[in-house]
Amino acid sequence: MALPPSGRGPGIAARLLLACLAPLLPALAAGQSLDLDIRRLTLEELMDIDVYSVSRKLERVRGTAAAVYVLTSEDIRRSRATSLPEALRLVPGVQVARLDANKYAIGIRGMNARTSNKLLVMIDGRTIYDPLFSGVLWEARDVMLEDVERIEVIRGPGGTLWGSNAVNGVINVITRSARDTQGGLVAVGAGTEERAFGAARYGWKPGERSAARVYAQGNRRDESFASTGEAFDDSQRRRGGFRVDWEPTGRDRLRFSGDVYRATAGEALPAPVDSQDVEHQGGNIVAAWTRSLGEGSELRLRFYYDRAEIDNLYLGEERDTLDFETQHRFRMSPRQELTWGVGHRQSRDDIRSSSAIAIAPAERTLQWTNVYAQDAVALVPGRWRLVLGTKVEENEYTGAEWQPSVRIAHTPDDKRTYWASVSRAVRTPSRFEADQVAGTVRIGENFGVEKLVAYEAGYRAQPDRFWSWDVAFFYNVYDELLTLEPSGLLANGMQGETYGLELTGRWQVRPDVRLEAIYGYLGQDLELEEGSGATTWPARTERLNPKHAFSLHGAFDIARNVEIDATLRFVDELPGIEVPGFTGDIAAYTELDLGVGWHARRDLELSLVGQNLLDPHHPEHSLATEVQRGVYGKVTWRF
Numbered sequence: 162m163a164l165p166p167s168g169r170g171p172g173i174a175a176r177l178l179l180a181c182l183a184p185l186l187p188a189l190a191a192g193q194s195l196d197l198d199i200r201r202l203t204l205e206e207l208m209d210i211d212v213y214s215v216s217r218k219l220e221r222v223r224g225t226a227a228a229v230y231v232l233t234s235e236d237i238r239r240s241r242a243t244s245l246p247e248a249l250r251l252v253p254g255v256q257v258a259r260l261d262a263n264k265y266a267i268g269i270r271g272m273n274a275r276t277s278n279k280l281l282v283m284i285d286g287r288t289i290y291d292p293l294f295s296g297v298l299w300e301a302r303d304v305m306l307e308d309v310e311r312i313e314v315i316r317g318p319g320g321t322l323w324g325s326n327a328v329n330g331v332i333n334v335i336t337r338s339a340r341d342t343q344g345g346l347v348a349v350g351a352g353t354e355e356r357a358f359g360a361a362r363y364g365w366k367p368g369e370r371s372a373a374r375v376y377a378q379g380n381r382r383d384e385s386f387a388s389t390g391e392a393f394d395d396s397q398r399r400r401g402g403f404r405v406d407w408e409p410t411g412r413d414r415l416r417f418s419g420d421v422y423r424a425t426a427g428e429a430l431p432a433p434v435d436s437q438d439v440e441h442q443g444g445n446i447v448a449a450w451t452r453s454l455g456e457g458s459e460l461r462l463r464f465y466y467d468r469a470e471i472d473n474l475y476l477g478e479e480r481d482t483l484d485f486e487t488q489h490r491f492r493m494s495p496r497q498e499l500t501w502g503v504g505h506r507q508s509r510d511d512i513r514s515s516s517a518i519a520i521a522p523a524e525r526t527l528q529w530t531n532v533y534a535q536d537a538v539a540l541v542p543g544r545w546r547l548v549l550g551t552k553v554e555e556n557e558y559t560g561a562e563w564q565p566s567v568r569i570a571h572t573p574d575d576k577r578t579y580w581a582s583v584s585r586a587v588r589t590p591s592r593f594e595a596d597q598v599a600g601t602v603r604i605g606e607n608f609g610v611e612k613l614v615a616y617e618a619g620y621r622a623q624p625d626r627f628w629s630w631d632v633a634f635f636y637n638v639y640d641e642l643l644t645l646e647p648s649g650l651l652a653n654g655m656q657g658e659t660y661g662l663e664l665t666g667r668w669q670v671r672p673d674v675r676l677e678a679i680y681g682y683l684g685q686d687l688e689l690e691e692g693s694g695a696t697t698w699p700a701r702t703e704r705l706n707p708k709h710a711f712s713l714h715g716a717f718d719i720a721r722n723v724e725i726d727a728t729l730r731f732v733d734e735l736p737g738i739e740v741p742g743f744t745g746d747i748a749a750y751t752e753l754d755l756g757v758g759w760h761a762r763r764d765l766e767l768s769l770v771g772q773n774l775l776d777p778h779h780p781e782h783s784l785a786t787e788v789q790r791g792v793y794g795k796v797t798w799r800f
Contacts (some may be wrong), residue, residue, distance in 0.1 A: 202233060204629045204669055214313040214333040216535065216548070217322050217500055218490055226548055226568035226580040228254065228619055228633035228663065232312040239716050239726045241756035241770040243355050243380070245334065246299050248306065250730065251714065253679040254316040254663040256706060258782035262385040263300040263396035263426040266782050269316050269330030270635060271659045271683050271706040279328035279588050281319060285336055285418070287447055287465050292508050292527055293478055295326060295591035300396060300426040301441035305360050305378050307346060310337040316663060317635060318586035318615050320564035321550040324531055328586040328613050339364055339372035339406045345800045352793025356381045370408045377401040386778040386787040387429065393436030394786060398424040412453045419446040443469035457498065458491035477513030482506065496542060501534040510592065521598040530555045546570045558590045559609050581618040587611065594651055604651045611653065612640045630666040644695035654693030660684045673718035681710045700737070705783065707733035722760040729753050735782070750779045766797040
């Protein structure tokens, strides 16, 4: 594991930030002691927190048979992150690399890229990946972080319940009920890199059984550092939306929500064109109904419509997506519970091509239909639990694909859980791969799904109220992975294994001090299948993922109204990255984020945050732009 050069110091900005904070802290701490509503969950409460994404029902993290991590709303606030991708840096097993000022590559357990096609990302169960690329364009997709209740992250396949593309993991952002966001909130800030940002929200109760909220937010981000010249990657985003929660009866819950957004993301281009501004805009509307049928039985219906538009120099896209799903859960016996459901998605697009990239046909309607079932059996109530399930999903390109899984969990007592699983998952071709007719890439005649069989095991424990840890091991066997052949054809010409572990430890040092350490190791052994000529492809795929990653987060409540948060991150090198204008390795880096929050009044918080303080700038992935050191201030007012 390569360590950063020893000469890398904290730099001028870091020293200035610390110098400014030091004399202020005693004065802040000496202020009025406030009875704040904000409270960090205890370690026991974190182990008992409910998670939905593992089994499509609420269950305690403590007993789940999966590598799952929950980022709570308080974790997000104390991270001092200003965007969803930055908050995900706190999650074990998630590789977050900032490509430039507005773009990210985010993956789980390897295979990372700007549009990671083996990761499923959802907001309240609504998928946000683009079928054109089979990935998430993070520069356009975001949420108001103050409205997020928790982020559930599953490392490992989730295809049994969530379908294709949930190959290496699932990220589900769950927002708060409108009942929990009553009153007003205004947050504004500005800084050296986060030039200006703000958000406003107001919640009220239209009736005795209903609650609603509306929100608006926006931000403007400075361009990053580029050794080759100007980066041209500054950006600005605006979005707004609403949510209504209604309980017409004691058995029924209804949710209606919607968002609209617009984003402008700059990027540098090769000569003779210097740069372009990529325009993103769209919106969505969601309706969901849940009915309790008694005795543990429940029926869920969910529908959403999503509109997305992208316009850049080489390619334009207009897409309308309709998605409907129904789910039924019931007890077959005191020891057995069955969850089953059906779903259908239809996505119609209109693609504008260019001489560089052409998609044909220009208009196409893609459809996916699925049926799934999962059976949870208490072999020994309270001790042994077996979960069997599968999903069959039909898509336009490869027909029906099945994705089964078997999971088992053993809980010898309320302090320990052992678990293991075997799962199969697939990644279906994207529209860009299947229908490209101009440019340097064509699809091969037999191009099909990428396949994974994953073997996982884990252990989580909380021996006392001061310590808890969670370790997960994985061994992934991939087959028929995508390659670009010398002829320009896309083929399924690669296979291999990835393996590793993720370790999380929490230590409640004192009631007002908590430390959390995260370590991840990723090994990769990819090779070409017989007949493939893509000789550089295995190494090219492997080099986009760090072998080692470590982070340490400290939360210090130095007084009832003053908080300090520090996050130290180490990411291993990316050897032999091939980037225009850049040669050599992406060096390992160590960075520090440091923030202080002062609750001047019960309803008013002021914060000062330094990001990436240990270097003036550093590269993180496959673009010749570098993340810069930054400082910002923020004011949050609740009323």
